[in-house]
Amino acid sequence: MTFCRPLIIASSVLFSVATVQADTHAANQNDQVREYRAALRAVNPEYVAGGGRFEMVLDGDQLHIAMTVENLTPQMMHMQHLHGSRDGMGASCPPLSREALNGEPVDLIDSRRYSGITLIPLHDDPASLKIQSDSYPETDKVGGYTYSQKVSWKALQQAVKKEYGLSELDLSDLVVYIHGVPQDTDLPDSTGSLDGVPAHLTLPVACGELEEWNPQEGAGLIE
Numbered sequence: 001m002t003f004c005r006p007l008i009i010a011s012s013v014l015f016s017v018a019t020v021q022a023d024t025h026a027a028n029q030n031d032q033v034r035e036y037r038a039a040l041r042a043v044n045p046e047y048v049a050g051g052g053r054f055e056m057v058l059d060g061d062q063l064h065i066a067m068t069v070e071n072l073t074p075q076m077m078h079m080q081h082l083h084g085s086r087d088g089m090g091a092s093c094p095p096l097s098r099e100a101l102n103g104e105p106v107d108l109i110d111s112r113r114y115s116g117i118t119l120i121p122l123h124d125d126p127a128s129l130k131i132q133s134d135s136y137p138e139t140d141k142v143g144g145y146t147y148s149q150k151v152s153w154k155a156l157q158q159a160v161k162k163e164y165g166l167s168e169l170d171l172s173d174l175v176v177y178i179h180g181v182p183q184d185t186d187l188p189d190s191t192g193s194l195d196g197v198p199a200h201l202t203l204p205v206a207c208g209e210l211e212e213w214n215p216q217e218g219a220g221l222i223e
């Protein structure tokens with residue numbers, strides 16, 4: 001029996017999303033199923049104006065992560081992660097206004113001010129917490145991809161506790177980031193990155209703040 005049922009939802013802004021929903025077999029234990037969603041918006045729209053939808057469903061030990069993005073750089077691997085505060089405080093996406101940053105792009109170092117640190121990589125083995133990987137998703141010819149991954153919640157919690165000392169991982173405190181602009185992007189020399197990693201690979205292009213979504217309230221980010 002499959003727990004996750006991918007759906008395609010066409011939204012008013014002309015993009016679709018691979019989403020996940022609790023199967024009917026979970027109906028009698030609905031209070032245990034938690035769902036989190038985020039709308040991904042461009043961080044540095046002067047370079048890449050991508051966006052998308054992100055969703056996680058937590059049912060028992062299974063965490064199903066799904067996302068759909070578009071308008072990123074075509075045919076390029078994109079690092080993507082859940083970022084958050086190490087001390088368990090909330091995190092947010094950078095402000096859209098460039099004024100706060102003196103007109104400079106929001107680089108990885110700036111992002112820490114608002115969103116904490118890189119916590120969980122969204123590739124083929126998130127619970128490994130390995131940030132360096134070649135298994136991040138790659139965009140298609142028109143700059144889109146879908147990502148879907150199932151993770152053991154227990155394994156992820158244990159890994160996060162061991163690696164970051166975070167004993168209470170609250171998914172609604174996290175933000176989703178996608179990174180990467182074309183190699184030939186003319187970035188200011190001051191653009192920060194990780195040691196030894198070119199700035200065009202780590203420049204944030206999309207961000208979304210996770211919110212717990214309550215179907216009973218009928219108001220989700222995905223409408």
Ligand SMILES: [Cu+2]
Pocket residue numbers: 079080081082083118177178179
């Ligand atoms: Cu990241």
